[in-house]
Amino acid sequence: MLKNSKRLMLGLPYYFWSIAFVIIPLFMVVYYGVTNRAGSLTIDNITAIAVPEHFKALLLAVRLSVISTIICFLLAYPLAMILAKYGKGKSSVLVMLFILPMWMNFLLRTMAWQTLLENNGVINSALSFIGLPKLNIINTPGAIIFGMVYNFLPFMVLPLYNSLSKIDPNVINAARDLGANSVQTFIKVTLPLSVPGIMSGITMVFVPALTTFVISDLLGGAKVLLIGNVIDQEFSQTNNWHLGSGLSLILMFFIIISMIISAIFDKDGEGSVI
């Protein structure tokens, strides 16, 4: 191959780019987070999370994102197992289910749920047609959970699918040959082997759900404030970048913890999204 030093040089644009636009910007958030407008050091922006209004938004965001992550997991696991069973040849099903919908704008798709979930909307008409009670979830946290599950389900399915499809079928067959029934095989073999995918799926859903402001904006009827909405307001309306950055540092704390957890369980990156 090319001389090593020459090959390393090819990375120069990338080294420059990620230092200038990934690493230094993150330090800017830290810098703004720990200073005030006068430029002196302060922790006020971080302790501002204790303000009841902010704390409430954080708690609600944590609650909704945990619930959405659990629902995504429960929906995605069987789906990933089905897709893994079809084998690699059927990856077009994956594209049809999760990549193609992305070509319809994400904001519009989320808005469309509003139309569907409305008190007299399609879903409620269908429910009352088959004699079930109506869902009154529009403009409530319930609708936000709905939107989170809808938008982030692919992030759970793809890592699970990747790690499930890497399980050697002989291992499953061996368990069956040794007398395990299908439930035992699942609990003792399949589930433990898919832990990297599970952990990475949980991170991939929890982080965007925790930090979203768009879904709560669109489906919560501007009545429900999540921590993401608070930060967005500091940047787009109040122009208090220091406070916004300080509150973002709290979010980054959560993000780093979930990254560490997923790195511990997924050392080889086998549960990755791509």
Place this chain on the structure above:
Amino acid sequence: MINKISRRIYLALIAIFMYAPIITLIVLSFNKSKSRAKWGGFTLKWYAGLFENETIMAALRNTLLIATLSAVIATVIGTAACIAINAMKKKGRTIWMGVTNIPMLNAEIVTGISLMLIFIVLGIKFGFMTILIAHITFNIPYVILSVMPRMKTLNPSTFEAALDLGASHSYAFFKVVLPDIFPGVVSGFLMAFTMSIDDFVITHFTKGAGVDTLSTKIYSEVRKGIKPEMYALSAIIFVTILILLILVNKTPKKDVAK
């Protein structure tokens, strides 16, 4: 047998869940009433009016231009980076792959505000350029993560053989290495293009006044009520991609790039 049927039913339910809003939007694009809540009869006027709506057309142009440029630039930088990262020792490789993962794992809102702050500090005027830089930034990781697995399975001897037979470095790269990693490069490019088109959050923080992509245009219309032309446009985009996808799958493949 029952297993097979229940699997099919489960897949169908998920498909309905994923496609219900898309079908809703396509239906709304033919709705005479401007309200999202009621059906006012069939019309094609939103499709007819779409191409005369200058603001929507400008947003569409921006979206496509940013997606194309950012995907192309990210593909070039990302592929070159893969060659470099692959040549590194284990430690360097771990560090740079870690850096690559930052925009993937970080929250979009944090990536968005961090870029906004760096543009403010550097004094770059918010507008088309800032959106483009931001999109390149979050697109590079998609390219690297798609190209890297292909790069790892590459046999270095073929490149050396080309050099021994008198090929120049760049000739050998384009004739020997590139064809091998090409499926990864293409899927990285397509991934980057799709992500750029669909992005809202990062664009929201890095755009300037007067420059809009379709996403930011839609967001600014949410309060006032979305113009039905927007539904018509997204229906056209969606159906175009659907048809392209079907055509690509129909044509017999020479090289199965899986």
